Amino acid sequence: MDIRSQISMVFHLDKCLGCHTCSVACKNIWTDRKGAEYMYWNNVETKPGTGFPTRWEDQGIYKGGWESVGGSLQLKGAGKQKGLLNIFHNPNMPVIDDYFEPFTYKYLDLIESPEDDCQPVARPVSLITGKPMDIKMGPNWDDDLSGTPDFARKDPNLASLAPAEQEAMFQLEKMAFFYLPRVCNHCLNPACVASCPSGAIYKRGEDGVVLINQNVCRAWRMCVTACPYKKTYYNWNAGKSEKCILCYPRIESGQAPACMHTCVGRIRYIGVLLYDAERIERVASAPEGDLVNRHLEMLLDPFDPEVIASAKANGIADSTIAAAQNSPVYKFVKEWGLALPLHPEYRTLPSLFYVPPLLPVMASIKQVDNTAQNAKLNDISKIWEDSWLYDTSTADFFGGIDDARFPLQYLANMFSAGNLEQVKDRLKKLMAIRIYRRWKTVGDIS
Amino acid sequence: MxxxxxxxxxxxxxxxxxxxxxxxxxxxxxxxxxxxxxxxxxxxxxxxxxxxxxxxxxxxxxxxxxxxxxxxxxxxxxxxxxxxxxYSPLRIKYPLIRGALVDAYRSEKQRAGDPMKAWEALQSDPKKRQAYQTARGKGGFRRTSWDEVMEIMAVANIYTARKYGPDRVFGFSPIPAMSMISYAAGARFLQLFGGVNLSFYDWYCDLPNAMPEIWGEQTDVCESADWYNAKMIADMGACLNMTRTPDCHFFAESRHNGTKTVVFSPDFSMISKFADQWVPLHAGSDGAFWMAVGHVLLKEFHHEQQTPYFIEYAKRYTDSPMLVVLNKEGDRYIPGRMLRANQLAQYKDIENGDWKFVNIDARTGRLVVPKGAIGHKYDKGGAGGQWNMKYENSIDDAAFEPLLTLLSQNDEVVQTEFTEFGLDKKALRGVPVKHLDSTEGRLVVATIYDLIMAQYGVGRGLTGDYPPDYSDKDAAYTPAWQEIFTGIDAKTVLQFAREWGNTARVTEGKCMIIIGAGVNQWYHGNLIYRAGAMALLLSGCVGKNGGGLNHYVGQEKLAPADSWATIALAKDWLAGNRLQQAPIWHYINSSQYRYDGHFANYNSVPKNKLTDMHNADSIFMSVRNGWMPFFPQFKQNPLELGKEAIAAGARDDDGIKKHVLEKLKSRKLEYAVGDPEAPENHPRLWYIWRGNAICGSMKGMEYCLNHYLGTHHNIIAKDSRERPREIKWPEMAATGKMDLVVDLNFRMDSSALYSDIILPAASWYEKADLNSTDLHTFIHPLSAAITPVWEAKTDWAIFRDLARATSEAAKKYLPEVQVDVTMAPLSHDTADEITQPHLQDWYKGDCEAIPGKTMHKLGVIRRDYTRLYEKFISLGENVRTAGLGGHGNHYMCAEQYDEMLASRHFATEQQDDRTYPSLKDDVSVCNAILHLSTLTNGELAVRAYRNMEKKTGLELTHIAEGAKDVRINYGDLQAQPRRYNSSPLWSGLMNDGRAYAAFTYNIEKLVPFRTLSGRQHFYLDHDMYIAYGEHLPTYKPSPKPEAFGDLKETLKAGKAKVLNVLTPHGKWHIHSTYGDNLRMMTLSRGGYPTWVSEQDAAELDIKDNDWIEVHNDNGVFASRAIVSSRIPKGVCIVYHSTERTIGVPKSQVRGGNKRAGGLNSFTRVHLKPNLLAGGYAQFSYHFNYWGPVACNRDTHVTITKMDKVRF
The missing domain is CATH 2.20.25.90 (ADC-like domains)
Incomplete structure (x- = not known):
């Protein structure tokens, strides 16, 4: 056993309200600088959607993460070996338009314009070229199902669904969305670290935070490709890559990371996990169907005397062990079994976990002929063109998990490498909590 | 590794x-x-x-x-x-002034050698005036000095007061709660000056008229923590993620605690993600759904199950056992006014008998006069002790049991007429009645409960045109009936209503509606709210933790309103205010009435004398009768009027008022509202602070640009052919009415861009102030993290400086004490609210003109303009001598005032030989408010409850006992937010950490509601409500676009696709603030988009991110399109309150040379006339409390794709 401690986070997606306060907190503190304008170390995505950078989940394009080739683990895209052979050409990297060209406005024109015969206006200009520009992309461009045919329908997680099933997700009776906040996963098996030709990236022993040493980084950008979550970014001004630092200056001074502190949906839980570092390679190369369970097994019981002894032997402080014992993350992930890693199939063993969201129940639509009733309406009355009649009544009080608006396979594609049962298990528990609390507080269902 | x-x-x-x-x-x-x-x-x-x-x-x-x-x-x-x-490039760093104005002013000043003469010359020369007016909004700002702008504003103030009257000087600032001192700064200045504050809550259409209608309360709601106490939540028209972002977690957490959530929203809005069931009813049709819910609740839970909790609740807390007179018309009966106690011979002489009502005692059959009616509130000068909701007959204090229904003990069942407006059908339904002898002869009366049953179509075995079952599509208000309006299957209604009823029954009232602008801002918003409120009332869910109609838009509870209002409105010095209901003001003054047709084109109303009036005439009627305020008051300068009265022999205030009254009666003195285009009646000066009056909130912004500002605009609408009969109608409406527009701002927003003078205001991190909200029960501060940057000053300092400059100018130009004649409407929470039992118009000879009774009040205020500054900076003695209060409460606070003079913790001002508490700087103002409010000074809360005990005869003081020692000051708040005290100023109880829920005070302590009957009202019997068909809860259909009249000219070019434009609050701005900052622009799409459905986009050949124009007769909004499956066909969404300053191209549909506008470019004001009612219990005016609201959701537009985008 090689016990290590990891600062970890749970995102309760059933609570996420998609406000992006976390993103702004992060931006203000860390990336409000030249060359970093386009970076969102923390971003929030609407699902279904293609996210930021667009289609980041499509490893067919970006070749991020690891693959298990004959049981042995290899970087999918730019490994040190592959990368060094191909130093000046990295075809699997997002370009600025996949993120967005950062912009501002000629705000001062409003104050300084001389008198004219028309109202002055602040036009958008590029933060890279300084020239007027046409805004065509942003860090949250597909927010709330924006641009549906151009974005949400291209969500890579839809690929395994039947076309009719996909299309139904955009119809009145089955439509829904939820939000996915993302920061660096501070993985236990970080592809970025493995890919860096300069050895600039490392995982801190004391808390597991993954950092890019700004003095050592040589701008190879292999990490940009290797990270399947696209959470390392190249600062074109500084000539270094940068990424989420889990606010270590805040953690070190007893404060939660800014994104966590500012989470107004109260969806984030932070805590320490103890894990066995010896098992990393073995777990990360497990068969796809076993990945989630093997990953969770690697996270150890902080009350187990053997684990404690081994942790102490590794120099882990008593206070850290106590924190692991009080860790809400441990409860969510292990004790309650409510949270899952995002895209376990990338095999990076992310340290951040997600509680999948409940969704409204689906409805049914029937076509009706309103001609006769419409003819009777008051002369003043607006007549609605639709001829549908929408019914969302349910047999059960809350509606069942299987009545949820999205095919569960969609969620499984995100949180359990396609394993339907693992996602369903989490959702059933969420629903069970609701039913239990209803029974306790009202008593009309059980 | x-x-x-x-x-x-x-x-x-x-x-x-x-x-x-x-x-x-x-x-x-x-x-x-x-x-x-x-x-x-x-x-x-x-x-x-x-x-x-x-x-x-x-x-x-x-x-x-x-x-x-x-x-x-x-x-x-x-x-x-x-x-x-x-530190952004939008920051206003120095005073700025329009170049065309300052050049003209400086040259006039050089010529005349005197600021007043310069301003006078400028204003008297139409060409010169027009030159700077047409330059408005078109660039050309110059940096100038504080000294110069203060000089110009001061002489403009005095010039206007002298030439036209101080009531031509207006100020607008929104919602004070969030920075109450900053709001108070301008308000205090204006009131001391004799100027006018414009209301905001009604203007934003955030005032839910149904709340005063039902509860006599502006708005009172639960704090968001109470959502967690609910067990079923219906959310409609309120996207909590967007607008209650910091509270939204309680919604999610409540779900995890076993609460069912149903979201009503035509689009899959952000909050829909939190729903168990998402109900995408047709935009604006919520009322139909809720009427059907009411039908099911009445049938199953009231009639069939007789749920004891619901029945008991209805009896005690609603007007349902009160009797209503049915009037015979031909072969049918028509519900009329509530039976008054003094209509019965035995009670004909009781005090305030017009304002007391009648129940039948179920045990004895006796007619009793239940306590707690509004008449009881004013008995014996307010000390009658009978204003409570006990089951006691006020005649003899004997206990009684109210009879709810005459179903089993009636004299007759009479066929009564009910109107269903959706299908435009009248139905005759049997209603059980009693025959009574009255002073007017034999009367037929029914209980309100029975009328409600009949209105909702619940037959109970009675004869008449009742629907046989739920599947009757043609009868109000069955689940099948609502399908045509909502598009929602009856099955969904049934499940919802049954779960609602069951949950409310088991939990005794823990079903909640969370509601907002998405519902309130429809033309018939009041009716939709009432339909929802009825479901709550029928299931005992109001005044309960976890229940209630929780409306979260705009009002943002200013918790310490008792002390704050006194300082803000300078009541510490003055005996009267000039406060204007903004919707009617803008409707008239921005000449929008001229473009409005007859409201009966779009409002389904019965035909009668009242409904056959143009809205502008209804407004005129409401003003002269004292229902609504209107400024300017008269065509004549009120200062001249005072002078004239004295010259004519008036010796005192009464003499002056008499002079004015005679002049009004003889029509020698004209009301300004009757002739809005006459130059004497124009608003002249406009101060805007803390808000975006010209763009963000200006419904009909293009009309504002034309008629107020006199600059370019995008209107193609024409004068309506349907014209008012009383209001004068010159061939051309005036343009450019405003002489000077001043904006205090920290950023260059659209209002700043169109103003003449922009004053650099301190931002919220640069000043001291106070903040409270209805979403939680804490009070907390703004503090100066840094001093104001560049030349910025706090709002308090700016208006204080303006007061000083104006006083200085007065010493030269207006040194004598002025006698200002004021006019004010009949006011809620005073004895004014029991003055007009019947609708009568003295102007038409219906009755004698008696100020304060049959007409508005008249007042006289002596203004020494040279002392304006001294008063501004010191807290006047009225506080000491008259005490403070609000919402019908009162307390004396002389010791607390004296303490401020004696204690070293408060600054003082020495003036001549007197000392006053100082209001010179913002921290002193914060401390004065905190020291003198019941919310933050426990001793005062105890006193206020004690006074309320006298009025009600109830025990109430114990509520505040535990808080007796509470004293909070500004420093305390800087250390930590504080929870404030329970106070009779508000209707919730919050002892021991209990979450605040509205009306728990009324329900648990039996303190009446501030309504006609003292109960929650199912029935609204004001003559206007009966005339307009809104006396019973009802559904009125959304008007079709052709009827609403925004597209007459636009559609002349040919057939185009017409969409309903919805204007919800946005994700990336709070009104217009934040939307223009780079963070929010980056996270959105870099502009203010228009959301379009996939189907409509395909039809219009619009692709995602294409440039489009959203337009109608009123104006044009140009933006990028977002095509999304979450938007239903037939509607498009433009976020509320966009700026027109960022990335807006020129409009192609208007010829390519004019800049397209902001959101309010396509809106125009439409008002509901029955909301003008006054002098009648809860239908009595109070600032931001009552009056028509400026709705905007019924607006329709067409969309045109742009092929050339030019900036």
Missing amino acids: GWIKDIIAPDTRKWEEFYRNRFQHDRVVRSTHGVNCTGGCSWQIHVKEGIVVWETQQLDYPLLEDKLPPYEPRGCQRGISFSWYL
């Missing part, structure tokens, strides 16, 4: 200092965001080397009850982006 690095050689990790250095800061200061947002979030402002670097939320709110989740962190994506503004 090699990537885990233990600390062995610290040097290798030394680089980590890089990010630690970036994070370093020097101090953290508590402040918040001071305008327009309900959040009331306390923030940590981080300062590094004197520069604000970023903000994160405070995490130190006091906890409520143990079972409730905590509040923190509070603060959203918009709030956290505020620091961007401080």
Whole structure:
């Protein structure tokens, strides 16, 4: 056993309200600088959607993460070996338009314009070229199902669904969305670290935070490709890559990371996990169907005397062990079994976990002929063109998990490498909590 | 694995200092965001080397009850982006003035050698005046000095007062709660001057008229923690994620606690993600759904099951056992007015008998006069002790049992007429009645409960045109009937209504409606609210934790309103105010009435004398009868009027008033509202602060540009052919009515861009102020993290300086004490509200003209303009001698006033030989408010409850006993937000950490509601409500676009696709604030988009991110399209309150040379006339409390794709 401690986070997606306060907190503190304008170390995505950078989940394009080739683990895209052979050409990297060209406005024109015969206006200009520009992309461009045919329908997680099933997700009776906040996963098996030709990236022993040493980084950008979550970014001004630092200056001074502190949906839980570092390679190369369970097994019981002894032997402080014992993350992930890693199939063993969201129940639509009733309406009355009649009544009080608006396979594609049962298990528990609390507080269902 | 690095050689990790250095800061200061947002979030402002670097939320709110989740962190994506503004290129750094104006002024001043003469010359020359007016909004600002702008404003103030009257000087600032001192600054200045404050809550269409209608309350709602106490929540028209971002977690947490959530929203809005069931009813049709819910509740839970909890609740807390007179018309009966106690011979002489009502005692059959009616409130000068909701006959204090229905003990069942407006059908339905002898002969009366049953179509075995079952499509208000309006299957209604009824029954009232602008801003918003409220009332869900109609739009509870209002409105010095209901004011003054047709074109109303009037005439009627205020008051200058009265022999105030009354009666003195285009009646000066009056909130902005400002506009609408009969109608409406528009701002927003003078205002991290909200029960401060940057000053300092400059100018130009004749409407929460039992118009000879009774009040205020500044900076003695209060409460506070003079903790002002508490700086004002409010001074809360005991005969003082020692000052709040006291000023009880829920005070302590009957009203018997068909809860159909009249000219070009434009609050702005900052622009799509459905986009050949124009006769909005499946066909969404300053191209549909506008370019004001009612219990005016609201949701537009985008 090689016990290590990891600062970890749970995102309760059933609570996420998609406000992006976390993103702004992060931006203000860390990336409000030249060359970093386009970076969102923390971003929030609407699902279904293609996210930021667009289609980041499509490893067919970006070749991020690891693959298990004959049981042995290899970087999918730019490994040190592959990368060094191909130093000046990295075809699997997002370009600025996949993120967005950062912009501002000629705000001062409003104050300084001389008198004219028309109202002055602040036009958008590029933060890279300084020239007027046409805004065509942003860090949250597909927010709330924006641009549906151009974005949400291209969500890579839809690929395994039947076309009719996909299309139904955009119809009145089955439509829904939820939000996915993302920061660096501070993985236990970080592809970025493995890919860096300069050895600039490392995982801190004391808390597991993954950092890019700004003095050592040589701008190879292999990490940009290797990270399947696209959470390392190249600062074109500084000539270094940068990424989420889990606010270590805040953690070190007893404060939660800014994104966590500012989470107004109260969806984030932070805590320490103890894990066995010896098992990393073995777990990360497990068969796809076993990945989630093997990953969770690697996270150890902080009350187990053997684990404690081994942790102490590794120099882990008593206070850290106590924190692991009080860790809400441990409860969510292990004790309650409510949270899952995002895209376990990338095999990076992310340290951040997600509680999948409940969704409204689906409805049914029937076509009706309103001609006769419409003819009777008051002369003043607006007549609605639709001829549908929408019914969302349910047999059960809350509606069942299987009545949820999205095919569960969609969620499984995100949180359990396609394993339907693992996602369903989490959702059933969420629903069970609701039913239990209803029974306790009202008593009309059980 | 090699990537885990233990600390062995610290040097290798030394680089980590890089990010630690970036994070370093020097101090953290508590402040918040001071305008327009309900959040009331306390923030940590981080300062590094004197520069604000970023903000994160405070995490130190006091906890409520143990079972409730905590509040923190509070603060959203918009709030956290505020620091961007401080040093941004949008920041107003120096006083700016329009070049064309300052050049003209300076040259006139050089010629005349005197500021007053210069201003006079400028105003008297139409060409010169027009030259700077047409330059408005077109650039050309110059930096100038504070001295110069103060000089210009001061002479403009005095010039206007002398030439036209001080009531031609207007000020607009929104919602005070969020920075109450800053609001108070301008308000106090204006009131001391004799100017006019424009209301905001009604103007924004955020005032839910149904709340005063039903509860006599402007708005009172639960704090968001109480959502957690609900067991079923219906959310409609309120996207909590967007607009209650910091509270939204309670909604999610409540779900996890076993609460069912149903979201009603035509689009799959953000909050829909939290729904168990999402009900996408047709936009604006919610009322139909809720009427059907009411039908099911009445049938199953009232009639069939007779749910005891519901029945008992209806009896005690609603007007349902009261009797209504049915009038015979031909072969049928028509529901009329409530039976008055004095209509019965035995009670004909009781005090205030017009304002007391009648129940039947179920045990004896006796007619009793239940306590608690509004008449009881004013008995014996307010000390009658019978204003309570006990089951007691006020005649003899004997207990009785109210009879709810005459179903089994009636004299007759009479066929009564009910109208269903959706299908435009009249139905005759049997209603059980009693025959009574009255002073007017034999009367047929029914209980309100029975009328409600009949109105909702619940037959109960009675004869008549009742629907046989739920599947009757043609009868109100069955689940099948609503399908045609909502598009929602009857099955969904049935499940909802049954779950609602069951949950409310088991939990005794824990079903809640969360509701907002998405419903309130429809033309018939009041009716939709009432339909929902009826479901709550029928299931006993109001005044209960976890229940209630919780409306969260705009009002943003200013908690310490008792002391604050006195300071803000200068009541410490004055005996009268000039406060204007903004919707009618803009409707008239921006000449929008001229473009409005007859409201009966779009409002389904019965035909009668009242409904056959143009809205402008209805407004005129409401003004002269004292229902609504209107300024300017008269065509004649009120200062001249005072002078004239004295010259004519008036010796005192009464003499002056008599002179004015005679002049009004003889029509020698004209009302300004009757002739709005006459130059004497134009508003002249407009001060805007804390808000975006010209764009963000200006319904009919293009009309404002034309008629107020006299500059370019995008209107193609024409004068309507349907014209008012009383209001004068010159061939051309006036343009450019405003002489001077001044904006205090920290940023260059659209209003600043169109103003003449822009004053650099301190931002919210640069001043002291106070903040409270209805979303939580804490009061907390704004503080100066840094001093105001560049030449900025706080709002308080700016208006104080303006007061000084104006006083100085007065010494030269208006030194004598002025006698100002004022006019005010009949006021809610005073004895005025029992003055007009019948609708009568003295102007038409219906009755004698008696000020304060049959007409508005008249007042006389003596104004010494040379002392304006002295009064501004000191707290006047009225506080000491008259005490304070609000909402019908009162308390004396002489000791507290004296304490402020004696204690070293308060600053004082010495004037001549007198000392006053100082209001010179903002911190002193904060402390004065906190020291004198019942909310923050426990001793005063005890006193206010004690006074209420006298009025009600109830025991109430114990509520405040535990808080007796509470004293909160500004420094305390800077240390930590504080929870304030329970107070009779508000209707919720919050002892021991209990979450605040509205009306728990009334329900648990039996303190009546501030309504006609003292109960919650099912029935509204005001003559106007009967005339307009809104006396019973009902459904009125959404008007079709052709009827509403916004597209007459636009569609002349040919057939085009017409869409309903919905204007919900946006995700990236709070009103117009934050939307223009780079953070929010980046996270949105870099502009203000229009959301279009996939189907409509395909039909219009619009692709995602294409440029489009959204337009109608009123104006044009140009933007990028977002095509989304979450938008239903037939509607498009433009977020509320966009700016027109950022990335807006020129309009192609208007010829390519004019800049397209903001959101309000396509809106125009439509008002509901029955909301003008006055002098009648809850239908009595109070600022921001009552009156027509400026709706905008019924607006329809066409969309045209742009092929050439030019800036």
